[in-house]
Each structure stands twice: as C-alpha cells, then as structure tokens.
Amino acid sequence: MPLKEYDKKRNFKVTPEPSGKSAAKPKQGPLLYVIQKHRATALHYDFRIEWNGVLLSWAVPKGPSPDPSIKRLAMQVEDHPIDYAAFEGVIPEGEYGGGTVMIWDQGTWTPEQEDVDAALAKGDLKMHIHGKKLKGSWVLVRTHGYGRSDGKSWLLIKHRDEYASTDDLTVLKPKSVVSNRLLAGIAKEAGGDVAKAATGDPAPPKPAAAKRAKVATPARAGKKKAS
C-alpha cells in the first residue's frame, strides 16, 4: 500500500480529510497538480503532483516563487490520495496537520522527461505546470544541503520562460482558487481557529487607514452638504 504512511498518521473518524482507501481507483485524463496553503503548526504550501495513482507531495515553507533566481526549499512528505486534491477545510486541532487548508492553486502538469520514475530517482524532475497561478516550466531538484541527508530535501525552482517573473505570488494572490476565500474565511465556515488561520493571510488594513476612511464619510445625513 503506497498510502500506508498517509493513513497511519490520520484518524479518519476525526479529520475530514479523505482516507487512503480512495486511492486505488484508476484515473483517466491529465495528471493533476495542486498547491494547498496550510496553516498548521507553521504556515507552508503543500505542492502535489499526481503520479502512479497518488499525489507526490512536498511541503514548501515559503511557497513557490516564479523568479528563477529564487530557490525554494521543498521537503518531501508522504504520498497523498488523489482525492486530497479537492480538500479545502479544517483539520481539527490536535490531529496530524491540525489547522486550515486552502486550495491555493490547481490544474494539471506534464512531465518534461520521458521517464518520470528515473527523474524522481535521480532527484531532478522537470515539469510543465498548467495552473491558475503557476504556469510554465519548473524543476524539483533533490539537495543534500540543509543538514539533511535522508533524500527528502528538495528545491523548487522556476525555469526561465515567458511565465518567469519577480512577482511574489504568495502576497499578490493569497486567495483560494476554488472558493475565493482567505484562510480566515475557510476557518470561520468550518468552525476552525479563525485567529490562527488569519496569521497566514495578508495583514489587514492598518487601523490608521480605517480611521481616515471613517472621518471622510459624512457624519450625519442632512447635516453635511455633498460637494
């Protein structure tokens, strides 16, 4: 069972996440790609690509960067079931990965090598990503740095193409691609920890700005002439 580790870490009587049992069904069509923004113990972005009936998964603490000069650490984690790509909601506190999950980007991917298994074994996987936020050519490269030598440490890097840019997508595009919600909105609707989720969202407008806006509104109807 490729999802043994996934199932072992979770109690499906408590968490709304899909169980690994759903993995066995064969799937047709293009290979799925998804990034889930996850406000767990620490905020991170879970980068997942479908391969061999599961979602290969990497946790990217800082999220992807479309700037080819920026390499983002990506820690490989346990394979996830295909159905996980549709999961957006709240994992109860105290459970594995407890916190709020957002579908931050989704789409499909195309391998840029003929032999994906060989590329994964070698630790150099070139991918063409067809997402709503991420597009074009990217690579995952296994690294032996960062004090780890268990083969789980990779770097996610954008290749130079027409989709390369210096935009910080994590700041410019903070919302869910399926529900247009921020983390706090997802947490609120699913009965999660809204304050904790909100720490993963962009900072709200400064109180000073809100005050100015209030002052600018006419105090009482009729007392002030519109000009």
Ligand code: MN
């Ligand atoms: Mn995660």
